Amino acid sequence: MAFLNALPGAVAEGLIWGLMAIGVYISYKILDIADLSVDGSICTGGCVCAVMLANGSPVWLSVVAAFLAGVLAGILTGLLHSAFGIPAILAGILTQLILYSVNLSILGSKSLVAIDPRANNLLLHMSNNPRSIVSAGLIIIAVIILLWLFFYTEVGLTLKSTGDNPDMSRAQGINVKLNKVIGLAISNGIVALAGSLLAQYKGSANINDGRGAIVIGLAAIYIGLSVSTKIKPNFVVSLIGVIGGGIVYYIIYNFVVLLGLKTDYLKMLSAIIVALFLAVPYLKGEYFAKKQPIVITDSSAENSTGGDVNA
Amino acid sequence: MLKITNLQKTFNPGTVNAKTALSGLNLTLEDGDFVTVIGGNGAGKSTMLNAIAGVWKPDCGTIEIDGVDVTNMPEHKRAQFLGRVFQDPMKGTSPDMEIAENLSIAARRGTKRKLVWGIKKAEREQYKQLLATLELGLETRLSSKVGLLSGGQRQAVTLLMATLKRPKLLLLDEHTAALDPKTASKVLELTDKLVNENHLTTLMITHNMHDAIAHGNRLIMMHEGRIVVDVSGEEKKKLTISQLLGLFEKASGSEFTNDKVMLSK
Numbered sequence: 001m002a003f004l005n006a007l008p009g010a011v012a013e014g015l016i017w018g019l020m021a022i023g024v025y026i027s028y029k030i031l032d033i034a035d036l037s038v039d040g041s042i043c044t045g046g047c048v049c050a051v052m053l054a055n056g057s058p059v060w061l062s063v064v065a066a067f068l069a070g071v072l073a074g075i076l077t078g079l080l081h082s083a084f085g086i087p088a089i090l091a092g093i094l095t096q097l098i099l100y101s102v103n104l105s106i107l108g109s110k111s112l113v114a115i116d117p118r119a120n121n122l123l124l125h126m127s128n129n130p131r132s133i134v135s136a137g138l139i140i141i142a143v144i145i146l147l148w149l150f151f152y153t154e155v156g157l158t159l160k161s162t163g164d165n166p167d168m169s170r171a172q173g174i175n176v177k178l179n180k181v182i183g184l185a186i187s188n189g190i191v192a193l194a195g196s197l198l199a200q201y202k203g204s205a206n207i208n209d210g211r212g213a214i215v216i217g218l219a220a221i222y223i224g225l226s227v228s229t230k231i232k233p234n235f236v237v238s239l240i241g242v243i244g245g246g247i248v249y250y251i252i253y254n255f256v257v258l259l260g261l262k263t264d265y266l267k268m269l270s271a272i273i274v275a276l277f278l279a280v281p282y283l284k285g286e287y288f289a290k291k292q293p294i295v296i297t298d299s300s301a302e303n304s305t306g307g308d309v310n311a
Numbered sequence: 312m313l314k315i316t317n318l319q320k321t322f323n324p325g326t327v328n329a330k331t332a333l334s335g336l337n338l339t340l341e342d343g344d345f346v347t348v349i350g351g352n353g354a355g356k357s358t359m360l361n362a363i364a365g366v367w368k369p370d371c372g373t374i375e376i377d378g379v380d381v382t383n384m385p386e387h388k389r390a391q392f393l394g395r396v397f398q399d400p401m402k403g404t405s406p407d408m409e410i411a412e413n414l415s416i417a418a419r420r421g422t423k424r425k426l427v428w429g430i431k432k433a434e435r436e437q438y439k440q441l442l443a444t445l446e447l448g449l450e451t452r453l454s455s456k457v458g459l460l461s462g463g464q465r466q467a468v469t470l471l472m473a474t475l476k477r478p479k480l481l482l483l484d485e486h487t488a489a490l491d492p493k494t495a496s497k498v499l500e501l502t503d504k505l506v507n508e509n510h511l512t513t514l515m516i517t518h519n520m521h522d523a524i525a526h527g528n529r530l531i532m533m534h535e536g537r538i539v540v541d542v543s544g545e546e547k548k549k550l551t552i553s554q555l556l557g558l559f560e561k562a563s564g565s566e567f568t569n570d571k572v573m574l575s576k
Contacts, residue, residue, distance in 0.1 A: 154424035157412055161405040167397070168405055171364070172472070173390035173420040 003258055008129035010250040015136040016124075016197045017216055018246025021224070022143065023070075023190035024217030025242050030151075031163040031183040033081075036092035036214055040099025041073040041188040043210035045195025047106040050113040050205035053120050063123070063196045070192020071185045073099055078181030103207055111207045115200060122200045132201055139197070143190060144239050150186075151235055159183050191217075215270045220245035222277035249273070312512045313340040313480055318362060318372035320536075332358040333369065334536035340480070340514070345506055347523040348516045349555075350533035351567055356516045357398075359533070360482050363514070365389040377479050391421025394473030394511075396466065396486040403469030406458030410449060410468060413457055414438045417472035441471055445501065463494030467501055474505045481506065483515040487522075499526065520552045530555075534563040 020042055027035035045066035052062035073095060080091035107113050117125045123139075124132035150156045161169045162179040169176050191213070199205040221242050228241025249270075256269060318336040323329050332355045340346060350356050362369050363376075365386035373382045376392045397403050404413050415430040415438075435453060443450040445467050449460075457465060466486060473481060483502065487495035499522060506513050517523050523530055530547050532540035532555070539562035542550060559567045 150426075152429050153426045154415075154419060154429045155426055157408070157416055157429040158424055160408055160412075161416055164405040164407045165402070167402050169416075170386045171390055171393070171395045171397075171403070172416050173387050174416070174424075175387045 003255060006254045006258065007251070008133065009126060010254040011247055012124065012126070012129050012132040012136060012201065013198075014247030014250035015133060015140060015243065016194055016201060016246075017250060018220055018224075018243035019136065019140050019143065019197065020191050020194035020213060021217040021220035021242045021246050022140075022147070022239055023187045023194065024214060025221055025239065026147075026183055026187040026190070028218065028221065029163075029238075030160055031180055031187075033088040033163070033180065033184070034092070034214075035074075035077060035184060035187060036089065037073055037077040037095035037099065037184075037188060038092075038191045038217065039210050039213045040096040040103065041070045041192045041210075042195035042198070042213045043103050043205070043207065044069050044073055044099050044106070045192030046199030046205035046209050047103045047113070047207075048192070049196035050115050050199045051106055051108070053115050053122075053200075054113055059120055059123055059200075063193065066196035067189045067193040070195070071189040073192065074185035074188030075181055077188070078184040081184075082177035082180050100207070107205065107207060112204055114204045117203055124197060124201050125203060126201055136197060139193070140243055143193075144236065144243075147186075147239065148236050155182075212267050212270060215267075215274050216246075216249065219249050219270055219273045219277070222274065223248050226277065312342045312344070312377055313338065313363070313514075314373075314375040315339070315359075315363070316373045316375075318359075318374065319370045320358060320362060320367075321370060324370075332536055333362065333372075336372070336537055338531070338538060340512055343510050343512055344529055345511075345513045345527035346515070346529045346531055347527045348514060348531055348533065349518070349520065349523045354533040355536040356533050357484055358536070360484050360514065360516060363480070364393055364395055364482060392479040394476075394478030394481040396469050396473050396481075396483045398485040398488050400462035400465045400469070400489055403472065404457045404465050407456060409454050410442070410457055410460075411435055411438055411453040413468065414441075414472060414475060417475045420476045420478075441475070442468075445471070461494075463490050463498060466490060466494075466498050470498065470501055470505060474509055474511065477509055477511070479512065481511045481513040481515075483513065485516050485518060488518055502526075520555060524550050524552070524555070532559050532562075534559070534565075539563050 020038070024035070024038055027033045048069045049062040049066040052065055053059065076098070077091050077095040080086045080094055081088045086094070115122065117127060123135040126132070151160060158169065158174045159179050159182065161172070162174060162176050162183070166176050195210065198209065222245070224241035224243070224245025225238060227244065228237050231237055252273070253266065253269070257263065257266070261269070315336055315338040318333050320333040321329055321331045332353070336355070336359060348356050348359070361367065363374055365381065365384060368383065373380060375381065379392075381389050381392070395403070405416070411430055415434060418434065438453060439450045442453070447464050447467060449464065449468070457468065460468065470486070486502075487498050490498060502515070503526060505511070513527070515527065524547070528547065529541070529543035530550065531538045540555070540558045542558070556567050
């Protein structure tokens with residue numbers, strides 16, 4: 001019964017994290033970059049939104065501002081990587097660290113800024129889960145439609161090819177560096193948007209929000225794609241799968257909490273989920289690879305270059 | 312069409328691994344030249360093609376394509392002049408994207424890409440017809456992911472992509488080396504057809520002496536980062552492999568060594 005009572009909250013929070021995971025999907029799956037700046041930008045989104053609401057801004061403006069702050073964070077990571085040649089992982093870590101200071105200064109050197117749900121007409125709040133689910137759902141639908149339209153434009157297709165095959169992309173006249181910046185900007189913008197929703201839902205922005213967000217995002221992606229690729233491996237179905245992954249993740253999360261797991265271990269739980277989803281396909285491959293006879297083909301004998309064996 | 316003047320490139324300069332790949336390379340191609348390139352191990356063939364494509368900047372020298380100095384132009388900007396097919400069939404196409412999407416990206420090489428629909432309806436029809444000319448049955452698989460195709464099919468699609476928007480210069484870097492002999496000859500046949508139909512200026516590296524002689528109107532042989540043999544016209548038509556090896560030994564003062572070439576002779 002307690003589990004059923006917790007379900008609407010799990011769905012609402014799962015939707016928000018699913019939206020965040022869509023942002024991660026763009027960097028991790030489309031651009032093929034593990035962008036760690038999202039841990040910072042989700043918090044930035046929450047901080048911007050909370051502080052603006054506290055200063056009396058309308059809620060829509062605060063949400064848009066949060067999105068734009070995320071876009072800037074993404075551009076920063078993109079430039080560190082593309083313009084200054086810093087490896088993507090490190091560029092993300094640097095931005096994450098920069099954002100910690102930025103977030104503190106946005107919060108006015110406090111560790112927490114509360115949002116008063118009575119003073120603001122919030123889009124969502126934990127006191128009203130049905131409304132939260134509808135609001136988050138509508139925003140997610142809008143985001144998925146916009147992304148679907150964008151990724152089938154001339155520019156959008158080049159973003160896909162940039163992550164899929166940078167050599168081919170350059171040969172076809174695509175500015176791979178610029179595309180990475182654009183992709184990271186969109187990704188972090190969506191993550192910060194999710195951050196602004198999360199802050200509203202929880203009624204506060206905390207400087208420690210978002211720690212480990214990338215792992216939750218990846219968990220949602222792996223859970224979602226494990227199902228959606230079996231249905232139809234296209235873009236929109238993948239995105240819907242990721243949202244579903246976020247919800248499933250939060251249902252598991254709530255379930256485990258109800259079973260009595262100490263909340264101290266929750267982050268570890270997230271990491272274990274991701275590790276399992278990465279390890280299982282790998283171990284499966286290893287196991288089946290051993291059973292196959294060794295076949296020497298012409299092309300494998302001629303191609304000593306490696307890397308192209310997964311034909 | 313292409314003018315390379317005194318091109319030099321040393322990799323890892325100042326270290327024990329320093330390797331001079333190009334040492335004062337000069338080459339001029341006329342409009343419509345189909346040049347086959349052959350040479351020993353580490354002669355600088357691929358290095359030359361990469362220099363033209365702009366994969367990195369040369370230490371000195373200039374490269375002009377159709378009168379435009381492209382020496383300092385970044386790779387993606389130079390692409391407007393170039394069609395490229397790589398040795399590795401995996402390198403020329405985007406595996407996780409549909410055949411039609413790959414072609415549509417290639418069709419827009421050198422043009423500003425906008426926020427408009429990525430593939431128009433009429434294009435699909437055009438691609439269908441083009442794919443039908445390959446006779447690989449791809450015309451019914453426009454929406455298939457390229458990653459599902461075989462190496463030969465991918466190389467054929469890459470050739471189409473390289474020529475879909477007519478390039479000023481077509482660069483083929485041993486594009487049949489990774490294919491089985493039957494597929495290789497099919498892809499070469501297609502290459503001849505596309506080059507002739509579109510009257511393309513072409514540089515084709517090959518490790519197969521027969522192919523080097525049988526294709527194109529001009530043959531160059533490279534050694535230690537320079538061109539040491541350059542035959543064209545009637546002389547090239549009559550060329551035999553032993554003559555070619557003789558020419559090479561005379562010009563370079565050393566024996567021809569390329570394991571791949573010797574094995575495929």
